[in-house]
Amino acid sequence: MKIVIDCDDAAIGLKKVIIDHLTKAGAEVTDLDYLGTKKDAFYPEIGYNLALKIQDGSFERGILICGTGLGMAMIANKVEGVYAGVCHDVFSAERLRKSNDAQVLTMGARVIGPELAKTIVTAWLASEFQGGGSQPKVDQMRQLEKQSFGK
Numbered sequence: 001m002k003i004v005i006d007c008d009d010a011a012i013g014l015k016k017v018i019i020d021h022l023t024k025a026g027a028e029v030t031d032l033d034y035l036g037t038k039k040d041a042f043y044p045e046i047g048y049n050l051a052l053k054i055q056d057g058s059f060e061r062g063i064l065i066c067g068t069g070l071g072m073a074m075i076a077n078k079v080e081g082v083y084a085g086v087c088h089d090v091f092s093a094e095r096l097r098k099s100n101d102a103q104v105l106t107m108g109a110r111v112i113g114p115e116l117a118k119t120i121v122t123a124w125l126a127s128e129f130q131g132g133g134s135q136p137k138v139d140q141m142r143q144l145e146k147q148s149f150g151k
């Protein structure tokens with residue numbers, strides 16, 4: 001599974017921790033390092049850049065980290081076909097995949113510590129969409145999204 005990650009200025013340390021964690025687990029993770037080319041970038045353009053790479057199929061899963069995780073989730077969800085959620089607990093991280101089929105996990109470096117963040121990422125990566133009763137709900141979300149994007 002190809003995973004992509006990025007963060008804003010509030011989460012540089014936690015992003016390193018998560019990359020190290022994923023690498024040790026044998027995962028293939030790509031750091032877009034948007035701040036490396038534009039050091040004063042705000043979270044919207046950083047999150048949007050990553051979401052486009054989920055949308056075009058370059059990566060299957062994405063992780064976005066900012067101060068709260070909120071802004072990153074908001075911007076990633078503005079890219080059609082990309083679904084993101086903030087998770088600061090393991091149950092939500094599992095449900096984000098199992099129930100909501102979201103490709104992007106967001107977290108807040110000012111909200112949780114590195115050990116919990118690592119556990120959340122592990123749980124999220126181990127979870128897959130279950131279909132079943134969740135399928136028509138996700139289908140409805142995609143249908144309504146088409147209306148929202150004017151198609």
Ligand code: RB5
Nearest residue numbers: 010066067068070071072
């Ligand atoms: C800091 O820029 C803060 O606004 C950002 O990291 C994030 O928490 C926004 O949702």
